[in-house]
Amino acid sequence: MNKLIKIFSKRSTWATPYAIFLMLFVVLPLVLIGVYAFMDNDGAFTVANFVKFVEQPEAFNTFIYSVAVAIVTTFFCILLGYPAAYILSNKEFNRSKTMVLLFILPMWVNVLIRTLATVSLFDITGIPLGEGALLFGLTYDFLPFMIYPIYNTMMKIDKNLIEAAQDLGANQMRVFLKVILPLSMPGVVSGIMMVFLPTISTFAISELLTMNDIRLFGSIIQENIMLSDTMNYGAALSLVMLLIIGATSALGNDSEEEMSHGGII
Amino acid sequence: MAEVKVEPGGNIIDIKHVSKWFGDKQVLDDVSLCIRKGEFVTILGPSGCGKTTLLRILAGFDTASEGEILLEGSDITQTPPHKRPMNTVFQRYALFPHLNVYDNIAFGLKLKKEKDNIIENRVRRALKMVGMTDYEHRDVNSLSGGQQQRVAIARAIVNQPTVLLLDEPLAALDLKMRKDMQMELKEMHKTLGITFIYVTHDQEEALTLSDTIVVMSEGVIQQIGTPTDIYNEPENCFVADFIGESNILNGTMIEDRLVRFMGTEFKCVDEGFGENAPVDVVIRPEDIYIMAHTENAMLQGRVSSCIFKGVHYEMIVQLANGYELMVQDYNAFEPDTEVGLIIKPSDIHVMKKERTCNTFDAVVADENHIDMLGGTFECQPHGLEKGTEIKVEVAFDKIDLTDDKEDGALEGDVRLILYKGNHYHLTIVTDNDDYLYVDTNDVWDDGDMVGINILPEDIRIIHN
Numbered sequence: 001m002n003k004l005i006k007i008f009s010k011r012s013t014w015a016t017p018y019a020i021f022l023m024l025f026v027v028l029p030l031v032l033i034g035v036y037a038f039m040d041n042d043g044a045f046t047v048a049n050f051v052k053f054v055e056q057p058e059a060f061n062t063f064i065y066s067v068a069v070a071i072v073t074t075f076f077c078i079l080l081g082y083p084a085a086y087i088l089s090n091k092e093f094n095r096s097k098t099m100v101l102l103f104i105l106p107m108w109v110n111v112l113i114r115t116l117a118t119v120s121l122f123d124i125t126g127i128p129l130g131e132g133a134l135l136f137g138l139t140y141d142f143l144p145f146m147i148y149p150i151y152n153t154m155m156k157i158d159k160n161l162i163e164a165a166q167d168l169g170a171n172q173m174r175v176f177l178k179v180i181l182p183l184s185m186p187g188v189v190s191g192i193m194m195v196f197l198p199t200i201s202t203f204a205i206s207e208l209l210t211m212n213d214i215r216l217f218g219s220i221i222q223e224n225i226m227l228s229d230t231m232n233y234g235a236a237l238s239l240v241m242l243l244i245i246g247a248t249s250a251l252g253n254d255s256e257e258e259m260s261h262g263g264i265i
Numbered sequence: 266m267a268e269v270k271v272e273p274g275g276n277i278i279d280i281k282h283v284s285k286w287f288g289d290k291q292v293l294d295d296v297s298l299c300i301r302k303g304e305f306v307t308i309l310g311p312s313g314c315g316k317t318t319l320l321r322i323l324a325g326f327d328t329a330s331e332g333e334i335l336l337e338g339s340d341i342t343q344t345p346p347h348k349r350p351m352n353t354v355f356q357r358y359a360l361f362p363h364l365n366v367y368d369n370i371a372f373g374l375k376l377k378k379e380k381d382n383i384i385e386n387r388v389r390r391a392l393k394m395v396g397m398t399d400y401e402h403r404d405v406n407s408l409s410g411g412q413q414q415r416v417a418i419a420r421a422i423v424n425q426p427t428v429l430l431l432d433e434p435l436a437a438l439d440l441k442m443r444k445d446m447q448m449e450l451k452e453m454h455k456t457l458g459i460t461f462i463y464v465t466h467d468q469e470e471a472l473t474l475s476d477t478i479v480v481m482s483e484g485v486i487q488q489i490g491t492p493t494d495i496y497n498e499p500e501n502c503f504v505a506d507f508i509g510e511s512n513i514l515n516g517t518m519i520e521d522r523l524v525r526f527m528g529t530e531f532k533c534v535d536e537g538f539g540e541n542a543p544v545d546v547v548i549r550p551e552d553i554y555i556m557a558h559t560e561n562a563m564l565q566g567r568v569s570s571c572i573f574k575g576v577h578y579e580m581i582v583q584l585a586n587g588y589e590l591m592v593q594d595y596n597a598f599e600p601d602t603e604v605g606l607i608i609k610p611s612d613i614h615v616m617k618k619e620r621t622c623n624t625f626d627a628v629v630a631d632e633n634h635i636d637m638l639g640g641t642f643e644c645q646p647h648g649l650e651k652g653t654e655i656k657v658e659v660a661f662d663k664i665d666l667t668d669d670k671e672d673g674a675l676e677g678d679v680r681l682i683l684y685k686g687n688h689y690h691l692t693i694v695t696d697n698d699d700y701l702y703v704d705t706n707d708v709w710d711d712g713d714m715v716g717i718n719i720l721p722e723d724i725r726i727i728h729n
Contacts, residue, residue: 168373
């Protein structure tokens with residue numbers, strides 16, 4: 001009995017189911033992607049899939065295009081989200097936190113449903129779907145993910161710092177540029193991570209909003225993976241995307257660490 | 266209340282009848298104060314007395330609800346903080362975490378668009394002044410509390426303000442560091458020659474540093490004076506109790522130079538109170554002479570406790586008639602020793618009593634009740650008509666306090682406790698912000714929530 005209690009009180013015992021879960025559903029698929037990416041249809045080792053990615057302009061161009069779309073979406077999200085977060089962080093405007101709730105509320109609705117709603121909106125108003133609709137939809141979908149982290153870091157800025165800046169001769173504009181903006185950058189970095197990376201890999205949203213006209217990198221992967229004779233190529237594309245996301249995350253983490261070193265997070 | 270009178274030319278700041286409300290709570294009540302150029306002024310008071318609010322109004326972070334503030338004769342009441350030639354040292358340092366030491370200090374100068382070499386010169390000089398040379402490239406978060414405060418001081422003085430505001434700058438430091446910094450601040454004040462306005466709740470710090478001390482309580486200035494004045498000639502019980510240790514006793518001024526307290530008559534040096542006037546008497550514990558023989562003593566008693574305080578011993582002496590006195594002496598007298606006490610006439614400080622009983626406005630509610638202080642009390646209004654406005658008096662010792670606030674006709678909290686030798690004198694603030702003064706033998710703590718009851722026969726009606 002005592003032995004049993006001892007086993008159950010150990011942290012490692014509790015970690016076991018999670019470890020098994022992670023092995024089965026995260027590590028194993030990753031390994032499989034890695035393996036499939038370096039195989040041809042007969043199961044022999046090859047790097048042809050990667051050569052095809054660089055040589056065949058279609059997939060490569062889509063990749064570049066997806067990155068461009070992600071950059072533009074992120075840009076719009078910062079443009080709209082930063083002022084929103086700044087206004088929300090002002091206690092005068094946001095005494096009951098209702099405003100924050102309203103901004104976060106769309107996150108409770110499934111992204112596909114929201115996208116379908118956007119499509120109907122465009123249909124009703126008679127605006128043609130296409131690139132514009134895609135950017136609008138993506139910005140609308142990801143905006144809360146930009147606002148929330150920025151809002152959070154702004155709420156944590158010590159009000160004494162703002163008073164200290166005023167005391168040293170800074171008017172409202174200077175207080176913003178010299179104190180609030182630099183101190184809210186960690187929030188912007190988290191926001192970028194939460195908008196830019198998922199945007200590259202979306203697939204259903206782009207198809208719905210452009211009537212299958214524009215395909216993002218996510219769609220290309222999905223199409224290739226679905227067909228058995230291009231499955232290995234799809235795996236290679238996945239691997240490429242994974243490495244790029246990994247690299248950007250690492251960069252993001254670095255700069256975030258630097259910021260938190262500044263005592264913000 | 267009291268204003269320091271100086272020739273108008275020498276004043277750098279004039280605070281005129283400033284009041285401040287936050288919602289319906291009044292935190293400053295008609296505060297007037299003149300500050301001379303180059304003075305080290307300390308605003309001293311317990312937490313919640315309004316001292317920080319006054320400083321924030323001077324800095325421009327808050328605006329006065331009433332009254333005006335003049336800086337060298339010009340009105341700055343509505344001037345935003347960035348246009349005031351003053352700088353603040355904050356209690357929690359408020360250094361910019363994204364900037365290093367150099368950039369923190371240069372912040373103000375860069376905003377003024379000073380030339381780079383001028384900025385560099387002045388930052389270096391400021392760093393030298395606070396003893397932080399060679400720290401300019403350090404990250405502010407890697408500094409200790411004391412170092413951070415030095416940087417905060419450098420960041421303020423580098424702008425050469427006409428007035429430096431300091432909001433409890435040493436409160437977060439440990440005792441030893443605080444003592445060192447006090448000396449450095451005093452030295453800095455001498456070197457810079459600018460006006461320092463310093464806020465603190467630490468009376469010792471105020472006595473050490475200041476040219477002038479402003480004692481505040483409940484949003485009102487209680488006394489303005491030099492450290493010696495404040496210590497030796499407190500104007501009321503609050504000041505006497507807040508600054509240093511003191512024995513505060515009820516007394517009667519029999520005639521000029523003769524006062525009676527603790528059942529004994531004493532010669533003193535005060536005059537002009539009139540005959541048989543009720544007064545408060547203050548005797549500092551170090552001014553009472555204690556000795557082993559009792560023959561020639563003015564008072565006899567028995568030591569009930571003796572504590573070593575480093576330099577002196579602090580003893581409580583119990584007199585035969587029930588009074589207790591605190592006595593400080595370099596010699597220890599063990600508990601239960603019979604001792605004699607002598608008090609010199611010049612060491613007895615007599616103060617006019619601010620009040621001798623509670624006076625309230627009331628309205629007759631019906632034959633047996635009156636409304637006052639936001640509650641209804643039973644009493645005999647003697648056939649006065651309903652709705653008549655009257656004044657009532659209640660003696661200090663006729664107010665009953667209950668532990669459970671539900672048991673009282675009113676609720677309130679204990680704000681200020683004075684020990685008067687054989688009883689406690691409490692100030693109670695009700696939920697309606699009315700003040701009650703209570704004499705009691707029960708022990709209460711500051712901040713206790715109490716129920717308040719008054720018996721019908723103890724309410725004395727004065728016809729208006």
